[in-house]
Amino acid sequence: MEKNQLSDLIINGVSQAAGGTYDNVRIDGVGKVSGSIEARIFKGNGHMHFKADITAGEMECNGTMNVKGNLRFGTMKADGMINIGGGLSGECCMLNGFISIKGDCELENFTGEGGFTVGGLLSAGQVDFRLHGQGKVSEIGVESLVIRQANKGVWSKIWSGMIPKFKPELRVGTIEGDHIDLEFTTADVVRGNIVIIGQGCTIGRVEYRSQLSVHPGARIMKEEKMSD
Numbered sequence: 001m002e003k004n005q006l007s008d009l010i011i012n013g014v015s016q017a018a019g020g021t022y023d024n025v026r027i028d029g030v031g032k033v034s035g036s037i038e039a040r041i042f043k044g045n046g047h048m049h050f051k052a053d054i055t056a057g058e059m060e061c062n063g064t065m066n067v068k069g070n071l072r073f074g075t076m077k078a079d080g081m082i083n084i085g086g087g088l089s090g091e092c093c094m095l096n097g098f099i100s101i102k103g104d105c106e107l108e109n110f111t112g113e114g115g116f117t118v119g120g121l122l123s124a125g126q127v128d129f130r131l132h133g134q135g136k137v138s139e140i141g142v143e144s145l146v147i148r149q150a151n152k153g154v155w156s157k158i159w160s161g162m163i164p165k166f167k168p169e170l171r172v173g174t175i176e177g178d179h180i181d182l183e184f185t186t187a188d189v190v191r192g193n194i195v196i197i198g199q200g201c202t203i204g205r206v207e208y209r210s211q212l213s214v215h216p217g218a219r220i221m222k223e224e225k226m227s228d
Contacts, residue, residue: 030048048064064081090106093112143177
C-alpha cells in the first residue's frame with residue numbers, strides 16, 4: 001500500500017499560510033502562519049511569525065522567529081532571536097543568539113552562545129552555554145551544566161545591540177544536577193554531586209555530595225556536604 005506523499009510549503013518574499021502537515025517547510029523573507037505546522041524538515045530565513053504550534057524533525061532558522069504556541073523538534077540549529085509563548089522540547093538545540101521561552105524547556109542537549117530566559121523549568125541532559133547576555137531561569141534540573149561568560153570581543157559588540165539585557169550572567173532560583181560547573185551565576189540553591197563554583201558567582205546555599213570547588217572570588221552564604 002503506497003503512502004501518500006506529503007507536499008511542501010514554500011514561502012518566498014512576503015506571504016502567509018494556514019498551517020498543516022508537510023514534508024519540507026521553507027520560508028525565506030517574511031512569513032506568517034496562522035495554524036499549527038508539522039514538518040519533517042523546517043528551514044527559515046528572515047522574519048517568521050507563527051500563531052500556533054510547530055513540530056519538526058529537523059529545524060534550522062536564521063533571523064527572528066515568534067511562536068505563540070509550543071515548539072517541538074528533533075534537532076534545531078538557530079541563529080538569531082526566538083520568542084516562544086508556550087514550551088519547548090527536543091533532542092538537541094544549538095543556539096547562537098537569544099531565546100525566550102515562557103513555559104518549560106525540555107532538551108537532551110543544549111549548547112551555544114548568547115542568552116536565554118525560561119519562565120518555567122529548564123530540564124536537560126547536558127547544557128554547555130557561553131553567555132553574551134543574561135540567562136534567567138526559575139529552576140534547572142540537569143545531568144551536567146557548564147556556564148561560562150563568553151570572551152569579550154567582536155561578538156560581544158554585536159550581541160550588545162541584539163540582546164535586551166546585556167549583562168552576561170545566569171540568574172536562577174534552584175539548580176539540581178550531577179555535575180555542575182558555574183561562572184557568573186547568581187542562585188538561591190545549588191545542589192549536586194560534583195559542584196564547581198567559579199568566578200563571579202553568588203550562591204545562597206550549596207549542597208554537594210562528593211566534591212566542592214570554590215573560586216576565591218565567589219560568594220557562598222552556606223555550604224553543606226550531603227550524606228550518601
